[in-house]
Amino acid sequence: MSDSYSLLILPGDGIGPEVMAEVRKVIAWFEDHRGMRFDVSEDLVGGAAYDKHGKPLADETMAKAQEVDAVLLGAVGGPAYDDLDFSVKPERGLLRLRKEMDLFANLRPAQCFDALADFSSLKREIVAGLDILILRELTSGVYFGEPRGIHSDDNNPDNEGGRVGVNTQRYTSGEIRRIARSAFELARKRGNRVCSMEKANVMESGILWREEVQWVHDNEYPDVELTHMYADNGAMQLVRNPRQFDVIVTDNLFGDILSDAAAMLTGSLGMLPSASLGAKMENGRPKAMYEPVHGSAPDIAGQGKANPIACILSFAMALRYSFDEGQAADDLEAAVEKVLADGVRTADLMGPEGGTPVTTAQMGDKIIEALGAR
Numbered sequence: 139m140s141d142s143y144s145l146l147i148l149p150g151d152g153i154g155p156e157v158m159a160e161v162r163k164v165i166a167w168f169e170d171h172r173g174m175r176f177d178v179s180e181d182l183v184g185g186a187a188y189d190k191h192g193k194p195l196a197d198e199t200m201a202k203a204q205e206v207d208a209v210l211l212g213a214v215g216g217p218a219y220d221d222l223d224f225s226v227k228p229e230r231g232l233l234r235l236r237k238e239m240d241l242f243a244n245l246r247p248a249q250c251f252d253a254l255a256d257f258s259s260l261k262r263e264i265v266a267g268l269d270i271l272i273l274r275e276l277t278s279g280v281y282f283g284e285p286r287g288i289h290s291d292d293n294n295p296d297n298e299g300g301r302v303g304v305n306t307q308r309y310t311s312g313e314i315r316r317i318a319r320s321a322f323e324l325a326r327k328r329g330n331r332v333c334s335m336e337k338a339n340v341m342e343s344g345i346l347w348r349e350e351v352q353w354v355h356d357n358e359y360p361d362v363e364l365t366h367m368y369a370d371n372g373a374m375q376l377v378r379n380p381r382q383f384d385v386i387v388t389d390n391l392f393g394d395i396l397s398d399a400a401a402m403l404t405g406s407l408g409m410l411p412s413a414s415l416g417a418k419m420e421n422g423r424p425k426a427m428y429e430p431v432h433g434s435a436p437d438i439a440g441q442g443k444a445n446p447i448a449c450i451l452s453f454a455m456a457l458r459y460s461f462d463e464g465q466a467a468d469d470l471e472a473a474v475e476k477v478l479a480d481g482v483r484t485a486d487l488m489g490p491e492g493g494t495p496v497t498t499a500q501m502g503d504k505i506i507e508a509l510g511a512r
């Protein structure tokens with residue numbers, strides 16, 4: 139019998155509650171068949187929280203999120219909340235969680251299941267079997283660096299328009315070391331290889347990035363294979379031969395771009411999980427929030443059309459990275475792969491050949507069935 143894992147579930151808005159209901163089934167399966175124990179609590183976030191509390195995340199919910207081993211979030215937002223003041227928009231609930239939990243490491247796996255390889259914008263032979271992880275630094279860099287702003291450039295008569303826009307790429311060695319450590323830890327749970335990307339050829343912050351990542355490697359993780367690549371070459375390699383990578387670690391700006399590009403290698407939005415991790419807590423587990431990449435999909439909400447796989451794979455990431463249940467995570471991912479290989483498809487995964495899509499709940503049931511057969 140394992141220890142009990144505490145999990146705060148925040149289904150949110152739109153399709154969030156629908157896809158989360160399928161994760162609940164998966165959790166129950168692991169409890170019934172693998173002797174795991176989950177101490178699950180559920181609460182409101184986003185528009186649902188606004189409706190009840192007048193703000194997108196209640197203080198008590200925030201406090202609970204700080205205490206649990208992991209938070210699992212569905213999606214937030216929807217047309218009913220579009221005209222709200224910026225300070226209480228559903229997305230602010232999400233941002234508050236990320237900020238107060240100090241989730242500095244954003245993990246975006248790009249995994250291409252064989253059965254869906256034809257959905258990719260790249261050729262099947264380039265993406266089939268792809269399984270890489272992009273780790274993006276999330277709380278520093280050019281999106282936060284000072285000075286920033288737009289101001290007049292009056293003393294420069296050659297500047298037509300007379301204004302200048304400034305942002306500052308700034309990283310401390312401490313910020314680089316902590317994201318590097320996350321990368322090496324994650325690599326040890328996967329293929330044991332890290333590729334660090336920056337622009338050390340033209341940016342001092344890139345030189346520091348490269349030196350600090352190398353320092354952490356040499357002093358703390360010499361067992362992990364480390365390579366460095368300029369981020370522009372990295373972008374090229376991602377579309378040329380993405381399977382060469384295992385874990386890619388990069389800064390906030392490059393990570394923003396590279397992770398979106400990598401996501402599209404795999405096809406549908408309904409398939410993409412993510413995780414955001416922070417510092418280790420007293421129990422040795424990192425602060426963590428897991429969520430599908432997709433939003434609340436108001437166009438299909440309440441119709442049983444949503445694909446629950448992104449949310450289920452987000453839970454698989456929680457099994458692997460928060461609970462150290464690597465085998466269970468592998469089994470869950472294999473169950474998803476099996477169901478897809480059997481041709482089971484929600485509406486978003488229907489190819490030109492057509493067929494009858496399954497509902498959200500039927501997809502969940504099929505995944506449970508496949509888990510049972512393992």
Ligand code: NAD
Pocket residue numbers: 153157212213214215216217229232407408409429430431432433434435436437438443444445446448486
């Ligand atoms: P979206 O991701 O909600 O939907 C984009 C398209 O993909 C829609 O056609 C939708 O039907 C489809 N889609 C998304 N997830 C799907 C799934 N699991 N299964 C099947 N189809 C799926 O993005 P959007 O339409 O730009 O935004 C809708 C709302 O969600 C907005 O309020 C936006 O602010 C919010 N949003 C929230 C998050 C989040 O909670 N992390 C992320 C993005 C957008």
